[in-house]
Amino acid sequence: MLKDKHIIVGVTGGIAAYKVVDVVSRLKKLNANVEVIMTKNATKFVTPLTFQTLSLNPVYVGLFDEPKHYDVEHISLAERADMFLIAPATANVIGKVANGIADDLLTTTIMATRSKVVFAPAMNTNMYTNPIVQKNMEYLKELGYEFIDPGTGMLACQTYGPGRMSEPKEIVDYILDNFTNKKLSGKKIVVTAGPTMEPIDPVRYITNHSSGKMGYSIAKEANNRGADVVLITGPTNLEPPSRVKVVRVNTTREMFNAVEEYFSTCDVLIKAAAPLDYRPERVQEEKIKKDSVGMDELDIKFIRNPDIAAHFGKIKENRIIVGFAAETNNLIQYGKEKLYKKNLDFIVANDISKEGAGFKTDTNIVTIIDKEGNIEDYPILDKSQVAQIVLDKVYTLLNTKS
Numbered sequence: 001m002l003k004d005k006h007i008i009v010g011v012t013g014g015i016a017a018y019k020v021v022d023v024v025s026r027l028k029k030l031n032a033n034v035e036v037i038m039t040k041n042a043t044k045f046v047t048p049l050t051f052q053t054l055s056l057n058p059v060y061v062g063l064f065d066e067p068k069h070y071d072v073e074h075i076s077l078a079e080r081a082d083m084f085l086i087a088p089a090t091a092n093v094i095g096k097v098a099n100g101i102a103d104d105l106l107t108t109t110i111m112a113t114r115s116k117v118v119f120a121p122a123m124n125t126n127m128y129t130n131p132i133v134q135k136n137m138e139y140l141k142e143l144g145y146e147f148i149d150p151g152t153g154m155l156a157c158q159t160y161g162p163g164r165m166s167e168p169k170e171i172v173d174y175i176l177d178n179f180t181n182k183k184l185s186g187k188k189i190v191v192t193a194g195p196t197m198e199p200i201d202p203v204r205y206i207t208n209h210s211s212g213k214m215g216y217s218i219a220k221e222a223n224n225r226g227a228d229v230v231l232i233t234g235p236t237n238l239e240p241p242s243r244v245k246v247v248r249v250n251t252t253r254e255m256f257n258a259v260e261e262y263f264s265t266c267d268v269l270i271k272a273a274a275p276l277d278y279r280p281e282r283v284q285e286e287k288i289k290k291d292s293v294g295m296d297e298l299d300i301k302f303i304r305n306p307d308i309a310a311h312f313g314k315i316k317e318n319r320i321i322v323g324f325a326a327e328t329n330n331l332i333q334y335g336k337e338k339l340y341k342k343n344l345d346f347i348v349a350n351d352i353s354k355e356g357a358g359f360k361t362d363t364n365i366v367t368i369i370d371k372e373g374n375i376e377d378y379p380i381l382d383k384s385q386v387a388q389i390v391l392d393k394v395y396t397l398l399n400t401k402s
């Protein structure tokens with residue numbers, strides 16, 4: 001996702017430097033080209049070798065070190081940056097940049113770059129709240145420098161308060177956000193994800209194999225594209241994307257209610273969840289004892305749950321509703337039936353019996369069918385790529401409807 005993007009990471013001398021190791025690793029996994037500049041103090045916390053090994057690039061420390069290439073290093077680094085991240089950003093580096101001091105390779109390069117510069121501050125609470133530091137940050141913001149605000153929590157100095165550097169995932173999401181298109185900004189998108197579960201008694205429940213990966217990928221991508229996203233999720237083990245409103249539900253009826261709450265104000269509803277179609281007619285208040293129901297058989301009567309997509313399909317007006325269809329055979333035929341029956345704009349059908357498709361995997365193999373009868377088959381793709389395709393289609397539809 002960050003292919004061809006050149007990100008310079010400036011590491012300064014704070015304990016949070018250890019977290020930046022994870023930031024660099026995550027950026028590399030997204031195919032960014034990462035180069036690291038460390039201050040001398042930063043090398044006391046993490047070795048240049050660590051960053052060199054992860055970034056697969058030489059690490060720069062001193063202004064007058066033996067050059068890695070035969071050009072003026074701070075100028076060439078500054079010029080090839082698509083983005084400059086300073087993490088952790090100490091009070092010292094913020095103060096230097098705010099006051100035009102360029103006395104080492106990092107601050108000289110920051111001074112010379114025309115790329116976006118983003119600081120991820122990390123420092124003791126008293127330092128962070130010090131009016132001098134606050135004033136320096138305000139001034140830099142006025143000049144267009146950006147800040148990923150630190151979190152509040154227990155700091156390395158054993159005090160509690162603001163100053164803890166943002167988590168690596170949030171920092172990387174911020175960077176991703178910068179490079180992805182914002183075509184869905186101003187749109188409100190509700191995404192459902194994961195399974196639902198229906199209780200049988202206080203101990204037992206039924207559910208299905210949905211992990212939530214497909215829906216979470218869509219929520220993340222929609223948010224990256226600037227949409228205001230509500231993720232309504234059944235029980236999953238996934239970490240929700242940052243900056244997305246998360247509504248957690250268990251049963252299909254709870255999912256229905258949550259969709260109802262956000263439907264009237266949304267532009268798009270994407271139903272990637274796998275809600276249970278049936279629930280036990282009666283939830284036993286006490287644990288079902290083997291002795292009370294007989295040793296060999298247990299009869300449970302199931303009744304229908306509401307069909308969320310079909311219900312909101314009937315009252316959708318100008319909204320776009322996208323459905324998914326999990327099938328094991330007759331993909332196109334069943335997909336089409338659901339598309340029309342639920343009044344969807346298009347349906348993403350996946351044959352869950354195929355290797356690399358459907359539940360739990362990081363990939364999916366989908367066929368998209370729209371109301372005009374167009375059918376598009378896609379090869380095996382990461383769920384994040386499927387999310388991009390789905391949102392490209394949503395964007396086109398939003399434009400045709402407006």
Ligand code: PMT
Nearest residue numbers: 210211212213214271274307308309323324325326359360
């Ligand atoms: O979560 P993962 O592990 O990543 O797996 C992804 C997935 C296989 C769950 C996903 O790609 C998928 O196919 N989701 C839809 C699963 C499903 O419930 O399919 P269905 O054919 O039963 O339902 C068709 C559509 O109606 C779906 O959009 C579904 O969300 C919706 N539905 C179904 C039942 C119900 N009671 N209410 C609904 O709104």
